[in-house]
Amino acid sequence: DAGVIQSPRHEVTEMGQEVTLRCKPISGHNSLFWYRQTMMRGLELLIYFNNNVPIDDSGMPEDRFSAKMPNASFSTLKIQPSEPRDSAVYFCASSPLISADTQYFGPGTRLTVL
Amino acid sequence: RKEVEQDPGPFNVPEGATVAFNCTYSNSASQSFFWYRQDCRKEPKLLMSVYSSGNEDGRFTAQLNRASQYISLLIRDSKLSDSATYLCVVNRGGSQGNLIFGKGTKLSVKP
Numbered sequence: 001d002a003g004v005i006q007s008p009r010h011e012v013t014e015m016g017q018e019v020t021l022r023c024k025p026i027s028g029h030n031s032l033f034w035y036r037q038t039m040m041r042g043l044e045l046l047i048y049f050n051n052n053v054p055i056d057d058s059g060m061p062e063d064r065f066s067a068k069m070p071n072a073s074f075s076t077l078k079i080q081p082s083e084p085r086d087s088a089v090y091f092c093a094s095s096p097l098i099s100a101d102t103q104y105f106g107p108g109t110r111l112t113v114l
Numbered sequence: 115r116k117e118v119e120q121d122p123g124p125f126n127v128p129e130g131a132t133v134a135f136n137c138t139y140s141n142s143a144s145q146s147f148f149w150y151r152q153d154c155r156k157e158p159k160l161l162m163s164v165y166s167s168g169n170e171d172g173r174f175t176a177q178l179n180r181a182s183q184y185i186s187l188l189i190r191d192s193k194l195s196d197s198a199t200y201l202c203v204v205n206r207g208g209s210q211g212n213l214i215f216g217k218g219t220k221l222s223v224k225p
Binding site: 031033035042043044045048050055056091095099100101102103104105106107108 | 146148156157158159160163201205209210211212213214215216217218
């Protein structure tokens with residue numbers, strides 16, 4: 001069975017550009033999470049969805065960040081406009097709703113904003 | 115006080131050694147506790163859950179002390195393949211899924 005799929009795996013862009021990260025959760029998982037990992041701050045939860053509905057977006061750093069989950073098999077995290085301080089690894093994770101603490105991570109998207 | 119605090123290490127140990135990692139958390143409402151493992155430039159993966167009664171999985175033993183808000187992980191007979199960063203993870207309390215990750219403890223097992 002395929003795990004969590006993320007694309008792209010690497011993204012290099014210039015400051016001010018729009019960046020869209022994509023995630024396909026494990027089939028049958030009802031919860032989806034977006035995380036950001038940096039050396040300074042570690043792994044931080046940005047937002048999570050249950051049954052495609054955003055539950056908690058308090059971790060989203062600012063209005064430049066937005067996330068959507070239009071259906072059970074797809075989610076996007078968008079940064080517009082991007083800034084150098086957004087450079088990080090962005091992970092998507094999914095879990096069954098009944099055990100949302102047991103999360104399966106995708107391979108991550110390494111974002112570099114120049 | 116940080117929500118989840120770990121010694122960053124690195125812990126450099128020889129093969130076959132026993133090594134222990136500790137972690138403290140600040141939210142007394144937390145109900146779920148885990149250790150995740152992250153290899154270099156890879157995603158975190160669940161290693162094991164941590165229960166009040168303690169639990170063991172092969173060479174790995176996890177303990178929870180709710181009174182002291184303290185979690186531990188013991189690795190016996192360490193292998194080269196145990197080299198990784200070990201993340202202490204705590205539920206924020208209130209709802210499942212809202213996890214707080216420690217910054218991790220780096221372990222390097224040498225031949």
